[in-house]
Amino acid sequence: MSHHSSLTAVSDAPQTDDRAPRPLPDRWTRPYRLGPWRVAVAALALMLASYLMIAALLMAAASNSGGAMTWLVLAVVVIAASLRLLRMGVWVSGKGLRQTGFFFTVTVPWRQVVAVRTAQQPVKVLGLPRTVQGQALLITRRGGEQLRPLLTDHNADFLGRVESFDVAADAIEAWATEPR
Template sequence: MPLPFLTADRSFETAAESALPYADPDHWRRPYRPGPWRVGVAALGLLLASFVLFAAVLIALTGSASSGGVVLVVGLAIVASSLRLLRMGVWVSRRGLRRTGFLMTRTMPWARVVSVRTVQQPVRWLGLPRTVQGQALALVRKDRSAEDTPPLLTTHSLDFLGRPVAFDRAADVVEAWAAENRRG
């Protein structure tokens, strides 16, 4: 079963003539691949879900169907959480920039974006309260200051921890999308 949200469009790596070498710029796309930490956590969640779903079948066959149903719902919630974890990230299209979180997705049209730039600042390590010095892709909006807006990408997130080249490439592509669409 293909999982299109796991792949990133690789055409930006090969085309040097344009920052946006996509055939369909209206299609939402993530300009980078999910990092190994994110994929690993999701894989562990799916592994746990397989055991829970197997337990749901055994409980339903040997015990009560209602208990098996409860365990089945728990297993399906774990599967949904793992898949949502894989969808998290920054997505771009001609219409705007979309930040997909675990519980909420926010879309910002390019008309409200003043700038997107890479800055050195303290960033959260793997989303935990601990901060370390790193790089972040900061979004400056017309209606808010840069300090009020959380960074789009950081060097210490689940996608880019230990992968500075991947962070630089993803930040460059998002900046190129912003520059191209604010002009047009």
């Protein structure tokens, strides 16, 4: 079956609930929407990057190429960090589960995922050192190793949106239990 016809088959399928149709199994997707905290921080960082680029332009206009290059490099670093911040989270596909942090990415094939469940435990608030009692999505690999709980009800995607955390956790659990 061609790629186009499989898209048509997905979009023509009757919808039994109000969720979006399942994406193609070979495509990585985030099964939840970005949270307002993550988007706000990234937007502020991108705004800072625009000011840094203006500073680089002013330095270049003043014939200070060293200063201009410094501000430009700093702006590029801020832009790259903002984009990485927006990529953080849990991604799923027919291939497996991908957990993306700021400095790391772990991909686990579904056959290596033993359990996906939520648990009450101390969680970090917005990734900061302060912890509170909350819910975390725990992913256990074959051999008993657990991935870091990036998905919590107090992270940048779900702080103040407990219902959205529950929906995201349920969606990831559904992907994990789907037969392959």
